């Protein structure tokens with residue numbers, strides 16, 4: 498039997514902050530007790546980790562990643578091996594990635610492909626959502642089977658006509674199915690039909706630079722789609738989780754729905770909190786690095802997103818990690834912004850950026866842990882196995898140094914992508930040591946993990962319902 502004790506740190510969960518010692522046996526937390534108490538002093542262990550001066554926090558749960566994801570004729574540049582390793586470096590110990598149904602093919606086929614991509618490759622634990630690209634009678638039946646296998650959330654797209662887009666009828670049918678099988682609908686809420694008209698008009702007028710990606714994907718088209726998704730979910734009697742919320746008016750739609758006690762939830766991502774249309778306007782095609790959908794918005798939206806995170810109108814911060822190298826991938830859209838693969842890297846930086854937000858006064862320390870670990874675990878049926886430090890939980894634990902200073906850069910990150918979206922950003926606070934089910938995968942900033950340690954983790958249903 499392996500026994501590890503973490504002594505002397507400040508244990509922070511979404512509910513509590515206490516100076517406590519943590520006892521781990523065979524990969525699970527078995528006890529948390531006041532630091533230095535007689536009880537904790539009596540613990541014997543094969544390994545003792547000194548956490549004096551450190552935060553002891555649950556490993557992050559990133560509920561929105563795209564490893565090896567097909568988009569615009571290419572694939573996102575992190576594999577499950579490189580992406581989960583980078584996640585571990587950044588203090589994330591669980592991720593939920595999106596398996597993709599290809600049009601004309603079964604969900605099962607897409608899910609099998611994703612298992613094959615991830616199997617024996619991951620440094621940390623992982624689960625899957627399923628992207629529905631083709632809602633039909635067969636797909637709807639398959640959804641029930643997937644729920645039984647722990648795929649309890651399905652993403653639908655109101656954007657990307659002809660690729661992953663679903664029309665309102667398909668969306669309603671899929672939502673009705675989730676009302677019966679207990680799954681959660683995740684929505685990419687943008688009016689893709691209207692956006693495609695604006696794309697065509699922009700290109701015809703010679704507006705081809707990356708910044709036009711942001712201009713055609715208008716705030717009102719995100720807000721309209723968010724509103725429509727909420728109404729369709731009401732008709733279906735189903736819960737709804739809106740992914741990558743970027744716009745103030747979309748937050749207002751979510752807030753209005755929640756004020757009516759509707760089971761509607763929202764996620765935002767660090768790129769919308771820290772970056773803006775200024776980045777999309779960077780010269781020499783540099784804006785392409787920041788092309789993602791929903792798009793980056795003018796700076797004023799950031800304060801509304803932060804407020805939403807404080808008031809719980811937004812519940813989760815995920816990364817939507819979907820990296821494409823600048824050279825050879827983002828460059829596919831030189832001369833036509835609509836051909837720039839959509840997505841940005843970030844899986845490594847979420848915990849740090851949110852800790853910086855604590856220091857900058859946007860959120861509290863406990864809210865940091867809630868947004869990055871506890872809430873995504875609850876939202877996607879993983880709590881309390883993941884997302885907290887409590888007896889019975891997996892020992893997915895991060896020792897975080899709140900005073901270490903560092904600079905985010907392509908030269909030091911571990912993601913497989915040739916630029917950093919946060920190049921030069923100074924951060925106070927850094928992940929020092931990471932345990933995944935009790936195994937040390939990062940020890941004092943040296944990677945000690947291995948591909949294949951991470952296990953597929955079937956999920957239960959949303960725990961907010």
Ligand SMILES: NC(=O)NCCC(=O)O
Pocket residue numbers: 563685741788789790791817819839840841
């Ligand atoms: N977000 C993004 O631009 N790319 C990934 C696919 C998606 O989440 O819509």
Ligand SMILES: [Zn+2]
Pocket residue numbers: 685740741790791
């Ligand atoms: Zn999306």
Ligand SMILES: [Zn+2]
Pocket residue numbers: 561562563817819
């Ligand atoms: Zn995404």
